[in-house]
Amino acid sequence: MTRVLRLLAVRGLSAIPTLLIVACGAFLLLEFAPGDAVDAYLAQTGGDAGFAAELRRSLGLGGTFAERLAGFLVSLATLDLGQSVVFARPVASVIAERLPNTLLLMASTTLFAGGLGLGLGMLAGRRPGSLADHGISTAALLLLAIPNFWLGLLLVVALAVSWPLFPVAGIRSMTGTGGPGGALLDLAHHLVLPTIALGAGYIALYLRTLRAGMVEAWQADHVRAAQARGLRDASVLRRGVVRPALLPGLVVAGQNIGTLVGGSVVVETVFAIPGMGRLAFEAVTGRDTALLVGVVMSATLLVLVINLIVDLAMAWLDPRLGSTHA
Amino acid sequence: MALHRRDILAGATAMTAVALTGKAHGQTTPRSGGILTVAADTEPRNLNPAMVASNGVFYVASKVIEPLAEMVEGGDGLAPRLATRWEGSPDGRTVTFTLREGVSWHDGRPFTSADVAFSAMRLWKPLQNLGRIVFKNLEAVDTPDARTAVFRFSVPTPFQLVRNALPGLASVVPKHLYEVGEIATNPANTRLVGTGPFRFAEHRPGEFYRLEKNPSYWEAGRPYLDQIIYRVLPDRGAIAAALEANQIQLAAFSAVPLADMERLAKVPGIAVIPQGYDGITYQLTVEINHRRKELADARVRRAIAHAIDRKFVVDTIFLGYAKPSNGPVPAFDKQFHITDVPDTGFDRRRAEALLDEAGLPRAANGMRFSVRLLPAPWFEQTRQFGDYLRQALRAVGIDAQIVNNDPAAHLKAVYTDHAFDLAIGSPVYRNDPAISTTILYESGLPAGVPFSNQYGYASPAMDGLIRRAASAVDPAERTTLYRDMQKLAGTDLPLIHVAEFTFLTVARRSVMNVANNPRWATSHWADTWLSA
Numbered sequence: 038m039t040r041v042l043r044l045l046a047v048r049g050l051s052a053i054p055t056l057l058i059v060a061c062g063a064f065l066l067l068e069f070a071p072g073d074a075v076d077a078y079l080a081q082t083g084g085d086a087g088f089a090a091e092l093r094r095s096l097g098l099g100g101t102f103a104e105r106l107a108g109f110l111v112s113l114a115t116l117d118l119g120q121s122v123v124f125a126r127p128v129a130s131v132i133a134e135r136l137p138n139t140l141l142l143m144a145s146t147t148l149f150a151g152g153l154g155l156g157l158g159m160l161a162g163r164r165p166g167s168l169a170d171h172g173i174s175t176a177a178l179l180l181l182a183i184p185n186f187w188l189g190l191l192l193v194v195a196l197a198v199s200w201p202l203f204p205v206a207g208i209r210s211m212t213g214t215g216g217p218g219g220a221l222l223d224l225a226h227h228l229v230l231p232t233i234a235l236g237a238g239y240i241a242l243y244l245r246t247l248r249a250g251m252v253e254a255w256q257a258d259h260v261r262a263a264q265a266r267g268l269r270d271a272s273v274l275r276r277g278v279v280r281p282a283l284l285p286g287l288v289v290a291g292q293n294i295g296t297l298v299g300g301s302v303v304v305e306t307v308f309a310i311p312g313m314g315r316l317a318f319e320a321v322t323g324r325d326t327a328l329l330v331g332v333v334m335s336a337t338l339l340v341l342v343i344n345l346i347v348d349l350a351m352a353w354l355d356p357r358l359g360s361t362h363a
Numbered sequence: 364m365a366l367h368r369r370d371i372l373a374g375a376t377a378m379t380a381v382a383l384t385g386k387a388h389g390q391t392t393p394r395s396g397g398i399l400t401v402a403a404d405t406e407p408r409n410l411n412p413a414m415v416a417s418n419g420v421f422y423v424a425s426k427v428i429e430p431l432a433e434m435v436e437g438g439d440g441l442a443p444r445l446a447t448r449w450e451g452s453p454d455g456r457t458v459t460f461t462l463r464e465g466v467s468w469h470d471g472r473p474f475t476s477a478d479v480a481f482s483a484m485r486l487w488k489p490l491q492n493l494g495r496i497v498f499k500n501l502e503a504v505d506t507p508d509a510r511t512a513v514f515r516f517s518v519p520t521p522f523q524l525v526r527n528a529l530p531g532l533a534s535v536v537p538k539h540l541y542e543v544g545e546i547a548t549n550p551a552n553t554r555l556v557g558t559g560p561f562r563f564a565e566h567r568p569g570e571f572y573r574l575e576k577n578p579s580y581w582e583a584g585r586p587y588l589d590q591i592i593y594r595v596l597p598d599r600g601a602i603a604a605a606l607e608a609n610q611i612q613l614a615a616f617s618a619v620p621l622a623d624m625e626r627l628a629k630v631p632g633i634a635v636i637p638q639g640y641d642g643i644t645y646q647l648t649v650e651i652n653h654r655r656k657e658l659a660d661a662r663v664r665r666a667i668a669h670a671i672d673r674k675f676v677v678d679t680i681f682l683g684y685a686k687p688s689n690g691p692v693p694a695f696d697k698q699f700h701i702t703d704v705p706d707t708g709f710d711r712r713r714a715e716a717l718l719d720e721a722g723l724p725r726a727a728n729g730m731r732f733s734v735r736l737l738p739a740p741w742f743e744q745t746r747q748f749g750d751y752l753r754q755a756l757r758a759v760g761i762d763a764q765i766v767n768n769d770p771a772a773h774l775k776a777v778y779t780d781h782a783f784d785l786a787i788g789s790p791v792y793r794n795d796p797a798i799s800t801t802i803l804y805e806s807g808l809p810a811g812v813p814f815s816n817q818y819g820y821a822s823p824a825m826d827g828l829i830r831r832a833a834s835a836v837d838p839a840e841r842t843t844l845y846r847d848m849q850k851l852a853g854t855d856l857p858l859i860h861v862a863e864f865t866f867l868t869v870a871r872r873s874v875m876n877v878a879n880n881p882r883w884a885t886s887h888w889a890d891t892w893l894s895a
Contacts, residue, residue: 072771079813080770082417084492086809125408198608205605306598311569324771
C-alpha cells in the first residue's frame with residue numbers, strides 16, 4: 038500500500054509544473070501568432086476602424102504583452118479558465134460540453150482497438166511464423182498505413198450512403214430517441230463508424246506489441262519448463278505466454294489513450310462530432326487564448342490521470358515494479 | 364472540357380426549372396408540413412442580424428428575424444416584408460416607412476414603429492458592421508404612430524442607397540427585449556426572438572440549430588415547413604455524403620466542393636442550383652500594395668492584369684461556375700454596371716511590353732522583380748487562384764513568392780500591417796456600391812479596417828467621385844457618378860477584378876421553391892416546402 042501512496046504523491050506534485058509549462062506554452066503560441074481574436078472575428082464580418090477598436094476594448098485585448106501575461110498568470114493562479122472569445126461563453130462550460138464526446142470516442146476506440154488488437158495478436162502469436170501469423174500481421178500493417186480521414190470517408194460512403202446501416206455524421210440523433218435505453222443505443226449506433234476509423238490504426242499497435250511479447254515468451258525458460266512438465270498447451274499459452282506479453286500492451290494502451298484525449302481533429306471533423314480536437318482547432322484559428330489554454334490543460338490533466346491509472350495497474354500486475362523506487 | 368462543364372451547368376439550370384415548378388413530382392400545390400434538414404458549416408457566436416450583417420448569420424437568423432424589405436427578381440427589385448411602403452423625400456433628408464399591420468413578436472408582443480426606431484438608432488447605426496457606414500448620418504427616427512417610422516438624416520443621404528440596403532442591413536429586433544442591459548451581451552443575440560416565419564427553438568453547440576414553425580405568422584398559411592434543422596457539418600465531404608444519404612436535404616453556399624458537383628448532379632433526386640445568389644456576388648480580386656514602387660506604376664498594374672487569363676480562371680478554378688469580371692460592379696447590377704472600360708484581356712506580349720516600358724527589364728535570371736503574394740484563405744478558389752497567379756506572373760518575368768496564412772494572420776498582414784505586395788481578395792458586392800465597394804477605392808482610411816483600401820492608393824479624382832456620389836440624392840446623377848467611378852477604376856487599376864462568382868445550392872428535388880429570390884439562402888424561406 039505504501040508504494041501506491043508514494044506513487045500518488047510523487048505524481049501529484051510533478052503534475053503541477055507540467056500543467057504550468059503546458060498552459061504557458063499555449064498562451065505564448067497564440068501571443069506570437071500573427072493576428073488576434075478580433076482579426077479572426079473581423080475576417081468573417083468586416084467592419085470599420087472604430088468597430089475593431091471597440092471590439093478589442095470589450096474583449097480586453099488592448100494593452101501590452103506584459104499586461105496580457107499578467108492577466109493570464111492571475112487567472113491561472115486563481116484556477117479561473119475565463120471566457121471564450123469564439124463562443125462568448127465561459128471556457129469551462131464549452132469544455133464540459135465537448136469533453137464527454139471525446140471521452141466516449143476514446144473509450145470506444147480503446148475497447149475496440151484493444152480488444153481486437155489483443156485478440157488478433159494472440160492468434161498471431163500462438164504459432165509465430167505460421168500462415169495465420171503472416172496473414173494477420175500483413176493485414177495489421179495495412180490498417181496502420183491507411184490514413185484515418187480516408188478510412189472515415191470510405192466507411193461513410195460504404196456503410197452510410199451506399200448501404201445505409203449507420204448515420205453519416207453526428208454523435209446522437211436530433212430527434213428524441215425514447216428513454217435512456219434508446220439514447221444509449223442511439224449513441225452506440227453513431228459511434229460505430231468513427232470508432233472504426235479512429236481505431237483501425239491502433240489495432241495494429243496492440244497486435245504487434247502482444248505478438249512480439251508472445252514470440253519472446255515462447256523462448257523463455259519458464260515456458261519450456263512448463264511444456265517439459267507436460268502441461269496442456271492451452272494452459273501454457275494462457276499463463277506462460279499471454280500473461281507476461283500483456284504488460285507491454287498495457288503500456289501501449291496508456292500511451293494511446295493519452296493521444297486520444299487530445300481528440301482527433303480529423304475524425305471529429307469528418308463525422309461532425311463536437312469534441313476536443315475540433316475545439317482546439319477552433320481555439321487556434323479564432324486566436325482564443327483562454328479556450329486553448331483550457332483545452333490543453335484539461336487534456337494534459339486527463340493524460341496524467343490515465344498514466345497514473347496505468348502505472349497503478351502495472352504495479353498491481355507486476356510485483357517487481359515500485360518495490361524499490363517510486 | 365469547358366464546353367462539357369457548361370453543358371452540365373445548363374443541364375443543372377434546366378433541372379432547377381423543373382424543381383422550382385415542382386413538375387418533377389407532378390405536384391404544383393404547396394404542401395404543409397415536414398422537417399427540412401440543411402447543412403451548416405459555422406455557428407456564429409452572435410446570431411443577431413441587426414448587429415452582424417453577414418451571410419453566416421443570415422443563413423439561420425433570416426428565418427427568425429425579418430428585414431424591412433427583401434430582394435426580388437424583376438420589378439423594382441424589392442418586396443415588402445416588415446415595411447409595406449417606403450418613400451424618400453426629394454432633399455434626401457427623410458425616408459418614411461409604412462409598417463405592416465397585425466405583426467407580432469414570437470413572444471406575443473405587438474410589433475410597432477418603436478421597434479424599428481430602436482433597431483435603427485441603437486443597433487444598425489452604432490453597432491452593425493455595415494450599418495455603421497450606411498446609417499452613419501441617421502440623426503433620429505420619428506414614430507408619429509405605431510405604423511409609421513420616419514428616418515431623418517443629418518446630411519442628404521441617397522434614397523437609392525437606403526432602399527438597396529434594406530434587405531441586408533435593416534433587420535428589426537424587439538425593443539422590449541433589448542432596452543434593458545447591454546445590447547452586446549443580450550441573451551437574445553443567441554436565442555433569437557423575431558417576427559419571422561420560424562421561431563428559434565434550440566441550439567445544441569457543435570451539433571445543430573432547430574427552428575420551428577411560427578403558427579401566428581403574419582402571412583396566412585405560411586410557412587409550409589414545420590421545422591428547419593441546421594446540422595453542423597464541418598467536413599465538406601461529409602456534407603456531400605449526407606445529401607446522398609438524404610440525411611440532409613439541402614446545402615447552400617457551395618458547401619459541397621465544386622469537384623464533387625459533377626458527380627452529385629448525376630445522382631437521381633439531387634439538383635445543383637446555381638441561382639439565388641445574385642444579390643450576394645463575390646468578386647475575385649488581385650489586391651495591390653501601391654507602396655511598392657514598381658506597383659505604384661499604373662503600367663505595371665495593367666501588365667499584371669494582361670498576364671491573367673480570366674477565361675482559364677473561370678473554366679479551371681471555378682469549373683465554369685463564375686464569370687470574368689471587368690470592374691468593381693458585377694454585371695448582375697444593371698443599374699450601375701458598365702461594359703466600356705479599358706481592355707485588360709489576356710495578352711502576355713502586351714504585359715511584357717508594358718513592363719519593359721516601365722523600366723523593369725528581365726534580369727540575368729529571367730525575372731524583372733519579385734513580390735510577396737498572399738492568397739486569402741477564405742475560399743478554396745482564392746487559394747487556387749494564388750497558385751495560378753504565381754505561374755501567370757512568372758511567365759511575364761515577375762517572381763511571386765506565395766505566403767500562406769490563416770484568416771487572422773492574413774487579415775492582419777494585409778489590412779493592418781500592409782506586409783504584402785500582392786494579395787488575392789474576395790470582396791462582396793452588396794447591392795449598392797456605397798455599402799462595401801467604394802471603401803476599396805477611397806483614400807484616408809486608418810490602418811486596420813478589413814476589406815478596405817489599405818493598398819496605399821490615393822487618387823483625388825476617385826475620392827471626389829465617391830464623395831459626390833455619397834450625397835447625390837438624384838438617382839440618375841448618382842448612377843452616372845458610379846459609372847464614372849468604374850471607368851476611373853478601369854484606367855487606374857488600383858486593384859484588379861478577375862472574376863465574379865456566386866454560390867451553388869445542392870438540394871434534394873423534394874425541396875420546393877428553392878432559389879426563388881436573389882438572396883434566397885439568406886432570406887425567409889416562408890414559401891419553401893417539401894413534396895411528399
